[in-house]
Amino acid sequence: MQQEILLDGMECVYQKPATLTDDYLHYCPGCGHAVAHKILMEVVQEMDIQEDIVGVAPVGCSVFAYNYMNIDMQEAAHGRASAVATGIKRVLPEKYVFSYQGDGDLAAIGTAETIHTVNRGENILIVFINNGIYGMTGGQMAPTSLLGQKTSTSPYGRDVEHNGYPLKITDLVAQLPGAYYVTRQAVHTPNTVRKFKKAVKNAFEYQKLKKGTCFIEVVSNCPSGWKITPKETIQYLEEKMFPFYPLGDLKVPGQSKN
């Protein structure tokens, strides 16, 4: 239900979806989380599934997602969001269920849960925000930090000899037969936002089919963690992140690589 806004004769051309609460977002200026939240909730509103959806928030910057998303939600322990989502979906198979997780949560501490949730083909959507850094704890190296990337725990740059390689977990996930739809998106320009929204919509439509897990990676930014301005993060995304994490579909229904 959309809020009524008095505009004194002016035409309303934009308003946030009623599926977002009125709470102020705590995210840093320029952070992609806010956009990703809004798009997710716009889709929930447009598909009219607000009463039939349960979300799972992770430990990480989006730990407070349940303060902003005006839907039923559960907060999971670090890394366990997809296991929690499994528990919910298995007892409420007719509801839409999604987890919203960062790179540390999904691709480091929660790797086992991620792989096995997808491998079972749980009929959920996993939204994976990859900004290559631990934002909430103050900018430490993430499993997805790029080689050479300076963070508070790789102050001389990520060194392959010492720290190993950035983990392309989405590529791994796409190999699993339980994955139904795997795509890598972004939210830093109007065009990428539109594509992300389409992907979310696809994922929720697919969830009804009960054919397996939908997995959307969002290659995003972290101005505070990367210690550059929001504008500079756009350049960093395009010059550094996208060449390593190329945008596009990795697995779409009907075009299985397996």
Place this chain on the structure above:
Amino acid sequence: MPTQKSEIRLMKGNEALAEAAIRAGLDAYFGYPITPQSEVLEYLTEQIPKRHGLVLQAESEVASINMVYGAAGAGARVMTSSSSPGISLMQEGISYIAAAELPCLIVNVVRGGPGLGTIQPSQGDYFQATKGGGHGDYRLIVLAPASVQEMCDFVFDAFKLAEKYRTPAMILSDGALGQMMEKVEFPEEGSLPHQVPTWATTGKKGRERNFITSLHIEPEKMEMINLHLQEKYKEIEKNEVRYETFNIDDAEIVLVAFGLPARICQKAMELARDKGIKVGLVRPITLFPFPKKILSDISKKVNNFLVIELNAGQMVEDVMLAANGRCPVHFKGRMGGMIIQPEDILEEIEKIVEQPIMQE
């Protein structure tokens, strides 16, 4: 599948517990194999497809307990089971479940430790079960069965208590109880109705949104949550203490034991009474809430407590607190999967009461 009538069967403890869970209206079970409790998962994976509910083998105990969290938060009657090392892996999740006030049943069929230990019975997880186990100030309701019948009965009790207080309940069993066969009488199915609670995350249809969390960043709020939890635990301590006593009216020495050792103590008590030693027995059934009052009352009139456990001495500390210096508290235990014999206990009793025996 027609509803199961009440019936008497000869069964292993683990299987009896699993059958009881189905009859108690279990909606979902999540677990991971580990000896000596794997029969729970095996029995459920065999029976549930033919009956009702859901059973899922998870990739780890860590995943299992978090699936329990999700399903409990979604309003289901849900459980997991494991044995000591697996229960250690679950501790983070159990802390979250207690903090988020979700009802569920966790079964620990305890084996000898520490570390990988042995698959033989032990009570070495008493501290972990009764003092918190995971991080933060929380308690579990802990029920300690001493027979296969109680492996069945306590499933119903645990679900009832967990749902009444919105808190996780644990059945603290051991490898022997899990594996041994005894006669067990099952109640008729459907005796424990379950309604989806109003706080559950089932989709915000016709109400404000529900959310399940244990995160409260403001310390003032976090303290209020803690005070609320402690109030709840006090209420549990007030209402739910359970224990059994044997021959305490004339006893000079009172044995205290939970679970299987309580049955071994009954034999030791008989042997001692045959020799004219007035021995009684207290068997705590709830380990939290601990039966402090009865032990405190008894400590005023007996000469000695002798605590018998299959560990290095864990519950003995709670007996000491209850006795509060009013009478000596002795301890005898076996560890690492070894089971104490009635004769060992009798020997210990005779050592303690040596002087009075000689006078007689």
